[in-house]
Amino acid sequence: MATLFTTNLSTTFSSTSNPNPNPKPSLNPKPSNLHFLKPLATSLAATSLLLSIPSLSLSSPSFNLYYGTAASAANYGGYGGNSSKQDAAEYTYEVPSDWKERLVSKIEKGTNGTDSEFFNPKKRSERVYLTYLAGFRALAPMDTVLSNLALSDVELQDLISSADTVRAMEKKDGDGQVYYEYEIDGAAAHRLISVTCARNKLYAHFVAAPNTEWQRDKDMLTRIHDSFKTVVT
Structure with missing residues (x-):
């Protein structure tokens, strides 16, 4: 699952990082990517946490x-x-x-x-x-x-x-x-x-x-x- 997230992230960067081949400089650039990265980082952290938790033994009988x-x-x-x-x-x-x-x-x-x-x-x-x-x-x-x-x-x-x-x-x-x-x-x-x-x-x-x-x-x-x-x- 982590690999899929990484692949999707690189694809997003390649399609949004330079939409205009001759961009005009901006005095107040908006960090739009930061809004995207924050929830994604949270998702990745949650996914990593889930993967690191050992399987529960609910189905394993005593x-x-x-x-x-x-x-x-x-x-x-x-x-x-x-x-x-x-x-x-x-x-x-x-x-x-x-x-x-x-x-x-x-x-x-x-x-x-x-x-x-x-x-x-x-x-x-x-x-x-x-x-x-x-x-x-x-x-x-x-x-x-x-x-x-x-x-x-x-x-x-x-x-x-x-x-x-x-x-x-x-x-x-x-x-x-x-x-x-x-x-x-x-x-x-x-x-x-x-x-x-x-x-x-x-x-x-x-x-x-x-x-x-x-x-x-x-x-x-x-x-x-x-x-x-x-x-x-």
Whole structure:
């Protein structure tokens, strides 16, 4: 915007500075250009000020840290006494403060291992959830893990089959915990998956969104994905 103002200013000078090739001297010249420059300078200063102000984070949500217990279906339903989910947590991840938690039933927990789920109330298909399976001491090869996850998730199967790209990588956190990271760019939706093994369990953390929401909320969804980690005891 500043460049446009400068260009307009030089054009104005070239067209008004010498309108008469043989001007007569004037005893009382009127500083007409000064009246033009003052509001223009004010406009330029205001524009510069606006450009220097950092973007407001009105659209950036605040986050809460969720503590997941991965309790068995038989023990599902809460804790009594002085115990808390934070004390019993096996994993954590961040959730936007305006997202809503979907309560997972004992039947669902016992059949597919879903332990927690949150969704965007403005668009329920934009969500994060975690599943776990007991009896896994270590991760299988990376492609095998993704294939096994898809066997119990029809939606994931369809997404992989229609995907333009499927990216996979391995990473370690500061405690040496190994995670498999997957990014699936499907025809209609996007999904980020993080998988790890701890406590003789396999944890799979999913962040899902339609492509329109992914393009709009990519930074927020990536933050949710990156925040997942198991709790070291």
